[in-house]
Amino acid sequence: MTDAFIPKNIIVTGGCGFIGSNFVHYVVNNHPDVHVTVLDALTYAGNLENIKPLLGDQVEFVHGNICDAQLLDELVPGHDAIVHYAAESHNDNSIADPEPFLKTNVEGTFRLIEAARKYDVRFHHVSTDEVYGDLALDDPAKFTEETPYHPSSPYSSTKASSDLLVRAWFRTYGLRMTISNCSNNYGPYQHVEKFIPRQITNIIEGIRPKLYGDGLNVRDWIHTEDHSSAVWTILTQGRLGETYLIGANGERNNLTVLKDILRVMGQPEDAFDWVKDRPGHDRRYAIDATKLRTELGWKPTHTDFESGLRATVQWYVDNPQWWEPVKAATEAKYKAQGQ
Ligand code: NAD
Numbered sequence: 588m589t590d591a592f593i594p595k596n597i598i599v600t601g602g603c604g605f606i607g608s609n610f611v612h613y614v615v616n617n618h619p620d621v622h623v624t625v626l627d628a629l630t631y632a633g634n635l636e637n638i639k640p641l642l643g644d645q646v647e648f649v650h651g652n653i654c655d656a657q658l659l660d661e662l663v664p665g666h667d668a669i670v671h672y673a674a675e676s677h678n679d680n681s682i683a684d685p686e687p688f689l690k691t692n693v694e695g696t697f698r699l700i701e702a703a704r705k706y707d708v709r710f711h712h713v714s715t716d717e718v719y720g721d722l723a724l725d726d727p728a729k730f731t732e733e734t735p736y737h738p739s740s741p742y743s744s745t746k747a748s749s750d751l752l753v754r755a756w757f758r759t760y761g762l763r764m765t766i767s768n769c770s771n772n773y774g775p776y777q778h779v780e781k782f783i784p785r786q787i788t789n790i791i792e793g794i795r796p797k798l799y800g801d802g803l804n805v806r807d808w809i810h811t812e813d814h815s816s817a818v819w820t821i822l823t824q825g826r827l828g829e830t831y832l833i834g835a836n837g838e839r840n841n842l843t844v845l846k847d848i849l850r851v852m853g854q855p856e857d858a859f860d861w862v863k864d865r866p867g868h869d870r871r872y873a874i875d876a877t878k879l880r881t882e883l884g885w886k887p888t889h890t891d892f893e894s895g896l897r898a899t900v901q902w903y904v905d906n907p908q909w910w911e912p913v914k915a916a917t918e919a920k921y922k923a924q925g926q
């Protein structure tokens with residue numbers, strides 16, 4: 588293990604989104620001596636409410652775009668690390684309109700690593716397991732850090748592109764960087780366009796949940812708080828230039844997850860609609876996190892999916908003011924796509 592990096596003043600891009608805001612909560616709860624500057628453009632996926640109670644001496648908010656080089660010239664000096672979450676993150680949106688994904692995920696990452704290089708700031712790049720493509724249902728293999736890149740969707744190909752840029756900046760310019768590729772997150776503050784919150788809020792509103800294709804696609808679920816602790820571990824203890832996969836052995840197919848949600852919410856397990864499949868729909872993701880566990884000693888704490896799911900359902904029940912304003916428009920978009 589290399590010497591620990593002790594950050595004092597970090598920039599968190601995308602800190603008003605689902606996973607970024609959970610990371611800001613994690614830092615406030617666990618590292619009160621670290622100052623956080625959240626940089627977020629507040630797109631449809633960003634919500635300042637996610638971090639509003641934290642704003643003050645420890646957490647500052649800057650409304651801006653990661654593609655804005657001039658803003659980065661003003662903001663980055665004086666910080667000691669950038670933790671980069673900002674992205675266009677939804678596969679279905681990337682299929683309907685890929686252009687914003689190129690802009691934010693590729694150009695935005697390029698602007699950030701240029702600023703990190705210029706001001707010699709450490710960079711942690713938050714990425715996804717989708718860069719590896721998919722696995723067959725009956726394949727005993729899982730993704731490792733050695734798996735070749737093979738992305739399927741416009742979203743995952745832009746994330747793969749951004750990973751490659753970050754790696755090249757390490758090799759060519761010596762950018763002090765680490766990368767993590769995580770599996771599917773669940774937990775509070777996730778936009779209702781995503782699978783689990785969509786179905787929970789559908790049931791609350793009396794709309795039947797919607798399952799794509801044959802429902803047998805497998806995702807490897809991890810609680811977002813475990814993702815945050817893993818990113819913190821990699822930021823502070825990871826070896827420069829290295830990639831670490833993050834996962835918590837949470838493989839489940841979509842049909843099983845949907846039946847879990849229906850049961851937890853007191854509904855019959857067949858009370859949902861089958862809808863048309865996502866084009867290019869990845870079959871299965873599965874993470875082997877051995878490197879992160881053995882080299883850095885990280886382990887997840889939310890190992891009981893059902894209790895994490897119950898808490899997540901309760902969060903959406905308790906916070907309708909958070910999701911109701913965007914629910915109708917999200918469902919209208921899905922309806923237009925036949926989903
Ligand atoms: P999200 O869509 O909920 O949030 C994205 C945030 O980025 C929003 O606050 C948005 O306003 C902000 N943003 C978007 N474009 C911006 C721009 N140009 N400039 C500044 N801010 C901008 O996304 P998420 O699900 O929280 O994902 C966060 C990161 O984690 C992404 O990089 C994603 O690829 C990665 N990731 C997500 C998952 C998952 O399960 N959701 C799993 C692995 C990795």
Ligand code: DAU
Pocket residue numbers: 676677678679714715716717769770771772780781782783785797798799800804805806841865872
């Ligand atoms: O694996 C990590 C990735 O996980 C992240 O990189 C992405 O940012 C994140 O959005 C997520 O991607 P997925 O495409 O796996 O997540 P999504 O919530 O969109 O869908 C999960 C599964 O559920 C997928 O197989 C499609 C299916 N699905 C989705 C929706 C919205 C349905 O069956 N019905 C639905 O209504």
